[in-house]
Amino acid sequence: MNVEVRSVAGRFETGTTLTHASAKAALAAGLQRIAAGAGSVDCAPLAQFDSSALAVLIAWQRAAQARGAALEIVNLPAGLASLAQAYGVDTLLTARH
Numbered sequence: 001m002n003v004e005v006r007s008v009a010g011r012f013e014t015g016t017t018l019t020h021a022s023a024k025a026a027l028a029a030g031l032q033r034i035a036a037g038a039g040s041v042d043c044a045p046l047a048q049f050d051s052s053a054l055a056v057l058i059a060w061q062r063a064a065q066a067r068g069a070a071l072e073i074v075n076l077p078a079g080l081a082s083l084a085q086a087y088g089v090d091t092l093l094t095a096r097h
Helices: 023-033 049-066 078-087
Strands: 005-006 009-014 041-044 073-074
Touching: 023 049, 049 078
Parallel strands: 009 041, 041 073
Antiparallel strands: 005 009
């Protein structure tokens, strides 16, 4: 399970896996980066995910909004974008593919 979240110049990256098993750790790591001022998350490393990834991304965005900032989601995998659309939460994500 890879829940490493790396941060570079206001942007952090997801790990390669974001599933139910890793969601809690990934959420906490991302919240730390957002609290430190990160303004975007890069999902390019994300290779394995489930609906928990959507919950984490939405929670990260809400945490940024609570700080009066926006969190841009970049490189959202097509499969995760499709999952968001299927669940009707795609409009909640500020994402670039």
